[in-house]
Amino acid sequence: MNSIPFAVIFDMDGTLFQTNRILGSSLERTFKVLRSEGNWQGEAPLATYKKIMGVPLKVVWETLLPNHAESIRNQADRLFLECLNQEIKEGKGQLYPNVIETLSVFKQQGIPIFIASNGLEKYLEEICTYFHLHEYLTDIYSIERSLKGSKTDLVHMLLRNYNIEEAILVGDRKSDIEAAKENGLVAVSCPFGFATVNELVEADLLIADFFELQAYVFKRISTLSF
The missing domain is CATH 3.40.50.1000 (HAD superfamily/HAD-like)
Known part of the structure; x- marks a missing residue:
């Protein structure tokens, strides 16, 4: 070559x-699902995520969901990606x-x-x-x-x-x-x-x-x- x-x-x-234009709403949509299933309480941890933005997603979910099972982290990862992609398609980015x-x-x-x-x-x-x-x-x-x-x-x-x-x-x-x-x-x-x-x-x-x-x-x- x-x-x-x-x-x-x-x-x-x-x-x-x-990314900040779609970050908050996508994270909130993700944690809304987790909240509805009893896997989260309170507001979505947007401030924490902004501090670590740019690290690999595995680290993101270990940080945002430190006491949750791997299956919950994987679910959050999937939901978040779906939300981000949907907001991009909707022209919000x-x-x-x-x-x-x-x-x-x-x-x-x-x-x-x-x-x-x-x-x-x-x-x-x-x-x-x-x-x-x-x-x-x-x-x-x-x-x-x-x-x-x-x-x-x-x-x-x-x-x-x-x-x-x-x-x-x-x-x-x-x-x-x-x-x-x-x-x-x-x-x-x-x-x-x-x-x-x-x-x-x-x-x-x-x-x-x-x-x-x-x-x-x-x-x-x-x-x-x-």
Whole structure:
């Protein structure tokens, strides 16, 4: 396989997709079912979920349902995915401003674009289909591809499979920075996502919008020898 000299790898939730627009209602619908079956009391733990947003779903349910049986966690996982996908189909989700414009510009310049996300394949597919992202993307790596279930391993696999020489990883959580650093990549962070205060201090670059990302990418490409 020919090598790819430079690529851009994006996280999905809190980076390209404004998950917060469908998160609360989907979580509430999920816990409404659990509540009706006597498996939950009180409000849906939205605040807790926002603190850990971006971790693998197995960790999500271990955190939100620490004292529940695995069967209940699996039920919640299934219900939540169904609710999220339904809300995406209903048009309640939204990309961040200038995402499509940025992906289009990168594609026009021949820059391979990838998604590496802790989200499940069916969920990522729903987003990409609804917003017609497939026409810009080279590939989508769901956490389900990683046997270790880690973002670092997922990105390592992507880099190896496509023989990518250099890349930047754009994300909104510390786990994205760690995945970038441990794979020798530049870590670009989006503070408009789910990050907590001081979570992104180790990023190589913080961007306020995607036009800043475009400027950075083209400046970096100008320094490379292809």
